[in-house]
Amino acid sequence: MGLGPSIIDVFLQYWPIFLKGAIGTLKFSFIAVGFGSILGCLVSFLSLAKMKLLQTIARIYVTVLRGTPLLVQMYIAYFFLPIAFPVMNNLSKETYVLIALIMNSSAYVSEIIRGGINSVDAGQTEAARSLGMSARNTMIRIVLPQAIKNILPALANEYIAMIKETSMAGTFMLYELMYTRVLLANKFLIWQPLFIIAGIYLIMTTVLTYGVRQLERRLAVSD
Amino acid sequence: MTDKDKPLIEVVDLHKSFGSLEVLKGINEKIYKGEVVSIIGASGGGKSTFLRCLNMLEVPTSGKVIFEGEELNAKDTDLDKHRQKIGMVFQLFNIFPHLNVLDNITITPILEKKIKKEDAEKEAMDLLKMVGLEDKAQEYPRKLSGGQKQRLAIVRALAMHPDVMLFDEPTSALDPEMVKEVLDVIRDLAERDMTCVIVTHEMGFAKSISDRILFIDEGIIMEEGTPEQIFDHPQNARTKEFLSKVLM
Numbered sequence: 276m277g278l279g280p281s282i283i284d285v286f287l288q289y290w291p292i293f294l295k296g297a298i299g300t301l302k303f304s305f306i307a308v309g310f311g312s313i314l315g316c317l318v319s320f321l322s323l324a325k326m327k328l329l330q331t332i333a334r335i336y337v338t339v340l341r342g343t344p345l346l347v348q349m350y351i352a353y354f355f356l357p358i359a360f361p362v363m364n365n366l367s368k369e370t371y372v373l374i375a376l377i378m379n380s381s382a383y384v385s386e387i388i389r390g391g392i393n394s395v396d397a398g399q400t401e402a403a404r405s406l407g408m409s410a411r412n413t414m415i416r417i418v419l420p421q422a423i424k425n426i427l428p429a430l431a432n433e434y435i436a437m438i439k440e441t442s443m444a445g446t447f448m449l450y451e452l453m454y455t456r457v458l459l460a461n462k463f464l465i466w467q468p469l470f471i472i473a474g475i476y477l478i479m480t481t482v483l484t485y486g487v488r489q490l491e492r493r494l495a496v497s498d
Numbered sequence: 499m500t501d502k503d504k505p506l507i508e509v510v511d512l513h514k515s516f517g518s519l520e521v522l523k524g525i526n527e528k529i530y531k532g533e534v535v536s537i538i539g540a541s542g543g544g545k546s547t548f549l550r551c552l553n554m555l556e557v558p559t560s561g562k563v564i565f566e567g568e569e570l571n572a573k574d575t576d577l578d579k580h581r582q583k584i585g586m587v588f589q590l591f592n593i594f595p596h597l598n599v600l601d602n603i604t605i606t607p608i609l610e611k612k613i614k615k616e617d618a619e620k621e622a623m624d625l626l627k628m629v630g631l632e633d634k635a636q637e638y639p640r641k642l643s644g645g646q647k648q649r650l651a652i653v654r655a656l657a658m659h660p661d662v663m664l665f666d667e668p669t670s671a672l673d674p675e676m677v678k679e680v681l682d683v684i685r686d687l688a689e690r691d692m693t694c695v696i697v698t699h700e701m702g703f704a705k706s707i708s709d710r711i712l713f714i715d716e717g718i719i720m721e722e723g724t725p726e727q728i729f730d731h732p733q734n735a736r737t738k739e740f741l742s743k744v745l746m
Contacts, residue, residue, distance in 0.1 A: 399592060399594065401555055402588060403606070404555070404578075405655075406582065406585075406606040406658055407606065407610055408578070409578050409609075412610070416609065417594055421596050
């Protein structure tokens with residue numbers, strides 16, 4: 276039977292499929308990190324709250340989501356949510372997987388934000404509060420703008436990591452890069468798509484990593 | 499009772515512990531309007547903690563801090579409102595690095611006192627002129643020297659029109675050649691009848707500027723009196739010992 280057509284031949288013939296897959300990957304990662312950031316923000320505020328109960332809730336949330344495999348979380352979201360919450364019955368399968376991705380991402384993002392806020396010198400808060408600035412304004416106008424320097428690059432790195440994580444969404448037949456393997460396997464193309472997929476992941480993460488490095492450099496200049 | 503008899507700040511049996519470490523062990527003190535009070539003593543004796551209790555940056559474990567007749571550590575006190583009347587200057591300046599010099603001064607008056615931006619900036623420029631920083635208004639703090647940062651920190655606090663200024667070792671982090679420019683600003687304030695409470699290791703400065711000296715050691719006020727009493731005729735053995743070790 277031999278090796279069959281070359282990688283280049285497969286790519287030239289089926290590139291629209293890979294392109295669509297790559298776009299799906301970027302889309303899922305972006306949604307996961309985007310909504311994950313909003314949710315992660317809330318979780319990080321809980322973890323920084325004065326009330327011990329809120330801190331504990333946040334800590335459990337983060338521990339569970341970071342301490343269990345994303346694939347397991349996806350399965351639970353996919354099979355358990357529709358049974359447990361009948362209102363969620365009509366949601367698309369894409370939504371279930373995205374819920375898992377968003378929650379998983381939010382756990383990592385909340386730790387990034389918490390770390391960023393804690394990295395701002397306590398003297399900044401003391402100075403603002405001693406002037407009579409409210410706790411809210413101190414957070415929004417003094418602490419967060421300084422925390423963002425540390426948060427933005429870490430957030431971008433989380434996006435890069437998420438690009439690789441979304442490959443698991445293919446397990447649920449969602450159209451992203453890894454899913455293209457299934458489409459082409461139907462045409463008896465087994466090994467070539469794998470190398471093409473790996474190559475595309477590598478290009479995406481390398482380009483974005485380079486971008487993050489530039490971002491870090493520019494943020495450092497203003498110090 | 500006239501205003502002059504009423505203390506601006508009254509501290510009643512103030513205790514503060516950090517975990518099992520009791521730093522303040524019962525302090526009673528009254529500070530009157532227009533007074534300049536310097537606090538001296540060895541490191542770890544509780545000077546800074548005492549000062550930080552005056553605006554509730556440290557919440558007392560027990561006791562009262564009464565400012566302009568209101569108990570600051572009561573539950574329903576609007577602390578932000580009172581803090582606007584209590585300026586504080588820190589050892590490490592704590593300038594906001596992401597804001598330029600002018601915005602460092604104007605941000606709080608604009609946000610919390612709803613002062614119009616033009617008015618706040620006009621006043622900020624006047625304050626900057628007072629401390630010789632008017633040409634730095636648009637600069638970012640990273641371009642300022644330590645002495646310039648501390649002068650900025652002082653006028654940032656003044657922009658809130660405080661009734662008292664607290665100084666927490668304002669020159670301890672400065673290069674020697676910058677100490678004078680900061681002390682001159684504080685002296686200028688004191689001469690304009692601003693009430694000042696100053697934690698300092700600059701004994702000569704404390705002696706020349708203060709109406710009263712508090713020697714705080716082991717969490718209590720060991721001795722207090724006029725600069726002459728404390729520096730020239732100390733009564734307490736601990737005060738004598740401390741003063742014998744420091745350069746005047």
